[in-house]
Amino acid sequence: MKPMPILTVSSLSKSYPGLKALSDVSLTVGSGERVALLGHNGAGKSTLMKIVLGLIPYDGGTVTVHDAAPGSTEARNHVAYLPENVAFHPALTGLEQLCHYLALRGEPASKAMPLLSRVGLEAAAKRRIGTYSKGMRQRVGLAQALIGHPRLLILDEPTSGLDPVSRREFYALLDGLAAEGAGILLSSHALTEVEARTDRIVILSRGIAVAEGTLTELRRRAALQISVQIVPAAGAEAAIAAVFPQAEHRAGSLHLACQQDEKLALLARIASLGDKVADVEVQPPSLEDIYSHFSRGAAA
C-alpha cells in the first residue's frame, strides 16, 4: 500500500529573470517515507525546498503540504525545516534560542533541555551560539527541527559539518522520526550516506527531475556495468589473462566489466579457474555512477 502523501508537488515550475530554476517537477513524499533529493549545486534543490516551505512564490503547477497551501499557518504548523548552513543570532545561547523556537510553536520551554541532549548539546546549552562550531550549530538546527511532532521535515544538506559518527547518529534519528510517521525530504551531496538511508531518490538536473525511484530501480534503469576485480594467485596472472583477454591489468589485479545479467555467468567462469584465483571482488555501480549517468542524460 502506498503511504498517504504529506507532500505533493506536481508540474511545478519557477523562473528567475534569465534562469529557469525548476521546470515541470513532480514528486510526492508519503508519511513515514524518506526521500533524497540529489543534484549539482544550482540544480534547483534549495529552490524546490523553499517553495515547499512557502518562502518563495512559484510560477506554475501545484504544491500541497499536509492538505494545505505551502506557507499557510496549517502547513507551517506541521513542517519543520533545517536550512543549508543554518544560522542563529550569535549573542543567544543554544538554550535561549531553542526556548524561543518552542514558544513560537506553542510548546513549553521545559522541552528545550531534552531536545538539546537528544542532539548531544546539553553541555554547551548555556554557551552563546557565537562560540559554537559549525557542527554544533547544525545540531541546534536539528534540535529545532525536532520540536513538536512535525509531519514533514525539509532538510537541506543536513549532514554538512557533521563528523562521520554524528552523521550515523543523525540518520538513526531520522529513522526514528520516519518510523513515527513523519515524511522526510532531504538533499545531500554525500551520496554514499543517502544510499543506505533513504527509501526513494529523486535526481534533479538543471531544474528537471531526471529520475525517480528506489536505488535498485535506478540502478536497473541506468543499466550501468558492474566491475569485477580478480586478484590472481602467485604466478597465475598470465593464465587468467589468457582466459579473459579483455581484462585490464591494474596494480597486480585484473579488472573486468559486465552487464547485470551477465554477472552470474562471469562469476561461474572465474570460480572454474579454481586455485589460480586468490580473491574476487564485485562492485555494483555506485550511486555516484548512477547520478552522473542521469545528470548527463538530461544535459545531452
Add this chain to the structure above:
Amino acid sequence: MKRILSTARTEALIAARNRWVAISIAMMALFSLVLAAAGSAPTGTLGADRLSVIVASLTSLAVYLVPLIALLMAFDAIAGEVERGTLPLLLTYPVSRAEILLGKLLAHLAILALAVASGYGIAAFAALFSDTDAAEGLPALWRLFWSSVLMGATFLGAGYALSALSRRPSGAAGLAVGLWLVAVVLYDLALLAGIVASGDGVFTRHIFPVALLASPADAFRLYNLAASQATAAAAGTAGAANSIPVWQSLLSILLWPIATVGLAIAAFRKVTP
C-alpha cells in the same frame, strides 16, 4: 500574544548582550545630567519652577536624541536577520511577520522607555533636590516621558521600514542616519528658511502650522511646550505652539507610530527571504 512576548524577550536579551541597553541609558543619563546642571542658571528670573525649566530643555534634547537612539536600535531588525541568514528559518515557523515585528518593537520600546526614564529621572531628581517648588513640574515631566516613548515608537517603525527596504544592515544604517538628519534637523531648517522668505505671507500663516504638525519631531515639541507651563521658559518656539491647538499636536504624536509601524509591516511583507 505568546509569540510576540517570546520574540520581545529574545530581542531584549540580544539588545542587552549587544550593550544597546547600556549605551542608550548612558546616553540619555549623561545628556540629562548636563542639562540639569546647565539649566540651573536661568531659574528665578523666568518665574517658573526649576523642573518646568528643565522639562523645556529636556524636550529640546529628546527631539534629537530619542529619534537617534530609536533608529540606531531599529536599523538592524530585518536587514540583520537577512544578512545573518536567520530569516528563512524564522519565517517557516507558525508566526506572522506582524507578530515578529511587534515583538521586536515591544523589546526596543521597553529599552527606550528605560533609557528615557533614567535620563529624565536623574534630571528630575536634581531639580527636586535644589528647588522645593519643582514638584509642580512633575505632570509636565510625565507628559514628556510618554510622548517621548511615542516618538520613539514612530522612529522605531521608520527604522524597521528602512531595514526591510534596504535588506542590508550597512544600507539600512546609512538610510537611518539620513532619515534622522532630514526629519529632525534639515526639516526645521527648511521651515525656518520658509518663514524668513515668506515673512507674514501665506507660508507662515497657512503652511507652516500644518508643516509643524506633519513632522513627528515638531509635533512632539509643540505638544510638550504648549501643554506645559514650560512654554514661558522656551519663548522662542512657543509662538508657534500657542497658535496651534494642543489636540492637533496630540493627534499627530498618536498617529505617527501607527503609520510608521504599519509601513514597516507592509515593507516586511514584501521581503522574500
